[in-house]
Amino acid sequence: xxxxxxxxxxxxxxxxxxxxxxxxxxxxxxxxxxxxxxxxxxxxxxxxxxxxxxxxxxxxxxxxxxxxxxxxxxxxxxxxxxxxxxxxxxxxxxxxxxxxxxxxxxxxxxxxxxxxxxxxxxxxxxxxxxxxxxxxxxxxxxxxxxxxxxxxxxxxxxxxxxxxxxxxxxxxxxxxxxxxxxxxxxxxxxxxxxxxxxxxxxxxxxxxxxxxxxxxxxxxxxxxxxxxxxxxxxxxxxxxxxxxxxxxxxxxxxxxxxxxxxxxxxxxxxxxxxxxxxxxxxxxxxxxxxxxxxxxxxxxxxxxxxxxxxxxxxxxxxxxxxxxxxxxxx
Numbered sequence: 001x002x003x004x005x006x007x008x009x010x011x012x013x014x015x016x017x018x019x020x021x022x023x024x025x026x027x028x029x030x031x032x033x034x035x036x037x038x039x040x041x042x043x044x045x046x047x048x049x050x051x052x053x054x055x056x057x058x059x060x061x062x063x064x065x066x067x068x069x070x071x072x073x074x075x076x077x078x079x080x081x082x083x084x085x086x087x088x089x090x091x092x093x094x095x096x097x098x099x100x101x102x103x104x105x106x107x108x109x110x111x112x113x114x115x116x117x118x119x120x121x122x123x124x125x126x127x128x129x130x131x132x133x134x135x136x137x138x139x140x141x142x143x144x145x146x147x148x149x150x151x152x153x154x155x156x157x158x159x160x161x162x163x164x165x166x167x168x169x170x171x172x173x174x175x176x177x178x179x180x181x182x183x184x185x186x187x188x189x190x191x192x193x194x195x196x197x198x199x200x201x202x203x204x205x206x207x208x209x210x211x212x213x214x215x216x217x218x219x220x221x222x223x224x225x226x227x228x229x230x231x232x233x234x235x236x237x238x239x240x241x242x243x244x245x246x247x248x249x250x251x252x253x254x255x256x257x258x259x260x261x262x263x264x265x266x267x268x269x270x271x272x273x274x275x276x277x278x279x280x281x282x283x284x285x286x287x288x289x290x291x292x293x294x295x296x297x298x299x300x301x302x303x304x305x306x307x308x309x310x311x312x313x314x315x316x317x318x319x320x321x322x323x324x325x326x327x328x329x330x
Contacts, residue, residue, distance in 0.1 A: 003087060004033070004034060004085060006035055006087070006088045006089075006107065007036050007080070007084035007086030007088070008026070008090050008092055009080025009089065009091055010039045010040060010093070011077070011093050012042065012044065012049070013073075013076075013094065014045060015046075016047040016048045019051050019052055022094055022095070022096065022097045023037070025098045025099075027059055031107075036064065036085065038066055038079075038083055038084075040068065040076040040080060041065060041066065041068065042068060042070050071181045072183055072186070073179075073186055073187070074178075075181040077091065078178050081169070081177065081178075087110075087169060088110055088168060089166070089168070090166045091162055092209070096210055098208050098210065099209075106120070106166075109204050109206060110166070113147070114147070115147050115168070115201055116168045116197075116199050117165065117198040118165075118203075119153075119166075119202070120164045120166070120207060121136045121206075121207040122134075122135055122161070122163040123211065125210045125212050127212050127213065135164075137159045137164045138158055139156040144203050145202060147201070149200065150251075153201035154195075154249070154251035154254065154255045156203075160195065162191050163209040180238050183234050186231075188262075193242060198252075225273050226273070229273075236260065236263050236267060239260045257297075257298075261298060262303070264291065264301070265301060265303035267287070281315075284314050
């Protein structure tokens with residue numbers, strides 16, 4: 001096989017405690033002709049790159065280590081897309097991992113199908129309790145391993161996430177899909193930009209991705225939000241600009257609109273989570289007014305949290321902040 005079947009791009013920044021578990025599912029010579037795995041060391045300062053290099057020396061036909069200056073998660077995605085030669089492309093964060101049996105099943109299915117996007121379920125794996133929850137980002141009555149038009153497929157999508165996406169590499173390359181660098185929370189940008197250019201979608205029941213949660217320091221943890229909350233707004237603006245200038249089918253546009261609105265709601269939540277000061281309330285009020293004026297098509301929110309805050313005129317800030325912390329997906 002001249003062309004690899006699947007390229008896996010791993011964002012690896014200071015994940016020395018996890019990278020061995022992350023790479024272990026790929027350490028088998030049976031994958032020599034099917035997989036290429038890029039471990040993108042994003043200017044980390046721990047032993048992640050050295051550990052990965054040891055695996056690359058043992059499995060040079062599969063594992064590749066790439067060193068680059070720190071540019072954030074989006075820069076690792078851009079690097080991975082640029083290097084990818086596989087027919088399909090999938091992301092993996094360096095502190096997450098794949099289920100080995102599901103990976104085998106996914107690869108077998110990828111040999112049978114031919115679509116621009118393959119959507120799969122995935123698992124949320126709680127690092128503390130060790131419990132795993134299977135997440136379906138689409139209606140469970142879809143027909144598996146059958147091509148849908150993007151227009152029809154998007155009517156079945158309920159909560160698309162990067163953990164369940166396998167894109168045709170050509171789609172990403174030919175449409176110059178690039179992600180904002182030096183910025184957090186850009187996974188939504190990757191999903192939306194990739195989906196917008198897909199013509200065909202296939203659903204596969206291969207829950208290969210194990211998304212690790214309850215890890216200290218994650219960007220979605222409360223401490224991570226306090227550090228990087230401004231990045232939500234940067235991503236929202238980039239997505240709205242992309243949405244407005246990119247032609248797409250109606251149901252595809254609806255999925256993107258929903259995901260952008262969810263990011264907007266997350267930004268409101270961030271402002272509540274980072275503190276209960278008077279200044280923070282002023283920030284929320286100012287953002288709400290600006291959203292209504294500049295982006296009226298994104299102002300109406302289906303977020304219960306946002307609507308409650310508006311009805312309260314953004315008062316009772318401390319109470320809403322406590323509520324948001326309890327409901328925030330950590």
